[in-house]
Amino acid sequence: MNKSVRKNLIFVAVAYACLLAQPASVHAEDANYHPQDFTQPLSAARGTIAPAGSGAFYLKPEDRCDLVVKEFGWDRGECGSIDQLIFGFTPEIDNLTVEKPVSDGYVSLADWDSGDRSEEIGSIEESFKDSVKAQSQRLGQDIRFDGWLVYPQIDKGKNILYYANILNWSGDRTINISVSIFDRQGYVPIKIVPVNGNITGDDVQKIVAASAAAYKPQAGSSYFEFSSGDKVAGYGALGVLATMLGVKYGGAASAGVIALALVVLKKGAFILLLPLVWLRRLFSRKKADS
16 A cells, blocks of 8 residues: 555545444455445446446445444545445546535536635635645644646536645645536535545546546436426525535535545545545455455
8 A cells, every 4th residue: 555545545434433432443445345346337325327438347335334434534434425336447547436416406516607606715725725624633644735727617518516626735736626517406515535646637637538428317317408497496506506615605505414534524524535545456456366
């Protein structure tokens, strides 16, 4: 295991245990998981996700739950926040988590076209920086937000909001790619950990495009199928962006969903990215040994 990745893993596991007063252990190499070859579309809560290449694999719900309980000290009741967890989705993606969808209602994207959008995103960014700083001080670790690799943007043709930001963990560069796919009932969050921490913005665009193209909403639930009388969310796209970053904005509360690629330090209401390259390597090794 890469030394810096191991260091981050131990740090996050310990921090999570201390803040939540729950046991967290680091023993992935002793775990008995059963990776499944990802060759057919997988069902998600409000759609399906299809393979984007060869060599990918996923975990069934029980293994998925065992992993986050054993490795990160989650309660089993939190396992339901993960819809699908896929490793090696493309050669550029180490792991991809489809979270359970948010069902607050149809999200209008009108606020994204407002003249003060940049100012509002700047305000959200400052809140995120404050959270990073507070958490860094609380834990005695040098954690910094080093900016956007891909600035938050919306693709209205694909009905997605996405970004990639950079977190610096004591000199270790970590890329966090987040995509939200809007549908008739709300949106579906997807978190992506790339294999390469030094990817470019163009690389991120390709990863986002491949991920969004693989997800298909259920018949009748696409964003374009909104009908008068449907439930409408009390916030717009900027509220979704804030939720993706784990900060409050207007009527949108911070995210209540814990993704595998993220550890939520609940007392600080802040989300930290955990590099999980070692998990893919672990599973690949186990498959080779079986």
